[in-house]
Amino acid sequence: MSPRMNEMNDIRFIDTSQVPRTYIQSLEQCVYRLQDSSSKLQNTLFNLKSNSRDFSRIKKLLDCQRVYELVTEPEIRDTQSSLAVQIEPRINVLLSKAEEMLQELIIRENELQEEVDKREMELDAEMKKSSQLEFKENGNHLSQVNRKKQQKTINTKKELTELKKKMKRMEKDVEALEKEYEQKEEELKLQKQKVMAERKPSAIKSPKKSPSKKNTGIILEKMEEQIKDLDNLIYVKTIFLNDKQRALNETQYEFDNISGEGIKKKKYQNQPEFFKRALKQIETKFYAQDDDINEFEALCGFYLKSLNIDHFKILQDISKYQGLRVNCVVNMKKLCKFLFPIDNLGSTVARIVEILLDSDNQEIYINKLGLEFPPEQNHLHRLQTAITLLNKFGVTEIVCEEELRDGQNENKMILRLMVDN
Numbered sequence: 001m002s003p004r005m006n007e008m009n010d011i012r013f014i015d016t017s018q019v020p021r022t023y024i025q026s027l028e029q030c031v032y033r034l035q036d037s038s039s040k041l042q043n044t045l046f047n048l049k050s051n052s053r054d055f056s057r058i059k060k061l062l063d064c065q066r067v068y069e070l071v072t073e074p075e076i077r078d079t080q081s082s083l084a085v086q087i088e089p090r091i092n093v094l095l096s097k098a099e100e101m102l103q104e105l106i107i108r109e110n111e112l113q114e115e116v117d118k119r120e121m122e123l124d125a126e127m128k129k130s131s132q133l134e135f136k137e138n139g140n141h142l143s144q145v146n147r148k149k150q151q152k153t154i155n156t157k158k159e160l161t162e163l164k165k166k167m168k169r170m171e172k173d174v175e176a177l178e179k180e181y182e183q184k185e186e187e188l189k190l191q192k193q194k195v196m197a198e199r200k201p202s203a204i205k206s207p208k209k210s211p212s213k214k215n216t217g218i219i220l221e222k223m224e225e226q227i228k229d230l231d232n233l234i235y236v237k238t239i240f241l242n243d244k245q246r247a248l249n250e251t252q253y254e255f256d257n258i259s260g261e262g263i264k265k266k267k268y269q270n271q272p273e274f275f276k277r278a279l280k281q282i283e284t285k286f287y288a289q290d291d292d293i294n295e296f297e298a299l300c301g302f303y304l305k306s307l308n309i310d311h312f313k314i315l316q317d318i319s320k321y322q323g324l325r326v327n328c329v330v331n332m333k334k335l336c337k338f339l340f341p342i343d344n345l346g347s348t349v350a351r352i353v354e355i356l357l358d359s360d361n362q363e364i365y366i367n368k369l370g371l372e373f374p375p376e377q378n379h380l381h382r383l384q385t386a387i388t389l390l391n392k393f394g395v396t397e398i399v400c401e402e403e404l405r406d407g408q409n410e411n412k413m414i415l416r417l418m419v420d421n
Contacts, residue, residue: 120334120338121338127331162299184226185227188226188227329350329354332354333347333350336349340389344382345386348373348386349386349389349390351372351373352390352396355372356416357417362417365413365414365415366387366398366415367413369383369415395418396415396417396418397418398413399413400414401413
């Protein structure tokens, strides 16, 4: 045997206790590294298997020959320059056409603006004519309104007479009920006297209990209930009659204040509440429905409906006249701007007239106009020239008013509107 083999055999049978510790640690590290390398080999084998499954398809794809051509930057620049040379004249032609079309559109816009100005002039003229016609029609409309008011007063007077007739009928009914009540009361008194006479023991008869004592007691109880019912009925009828009389007096007082021209300023808004309250009282106090109550309720309902209809018509007329007023103010502003287009003079004139129309007495102190038109901005609104123009045309006038202040008279200038609404 060789000396190397002898040494190996000697190493095998060496006692581990005699081997140094560093040698064992190095052997353990080698084992760990071998295990790690084996696990990595297994992973690589698994990946190779999974990736090599698709080799057949990839082989077929690789069999197809494809030719790829590469383009250099100078070739790209040459093509860009050639395209620019070809496209530039076409772009110039399109730009020239666009400029020509813009010029045509500008010309068309000017023509349309001229037509609009002409139409506005025609509309202003037509608005003047229509305003004159409206002033004429307003006079006729006022006469129609007065006629309608007279018809309403006649109808209300007729309704008042009908209410009076119904009140008289109800008074007669109450008197008849009172007579019936008195008659029944007398009959009940007579029946009570008879019953009391029967209940008294006579000297001839024995003092035994009469067998009809229970029946007489029942009869007396029924009679007392009837008397109570009659008392309640008369009480309710009297209250109803008093309410009717009060309502009649109120309506009579209000109709006495009606003049030939129409109803004066009177608080008629409380009448619907009064009728509603009266109906509620009638419903709570009466146990059963009655013809007079139904008639009164129908009359009150008709009266309330007529009030609502008149109120709605008045609101419609008010909104209509407000709309006409707004349109007239707008047209007046347009006309002023058209007549005085220089230095905002037209807008200043229109604003002054609008302020005077909105004021209570169609007048305003001139110093208050300074709030709307500040003196330091006179070069923009030309207030003095606008006032002189309005006075010249007779639209307004300037009035002096004296006012005491600190024991001295102080004059104040008032601008007043001369044109009626």
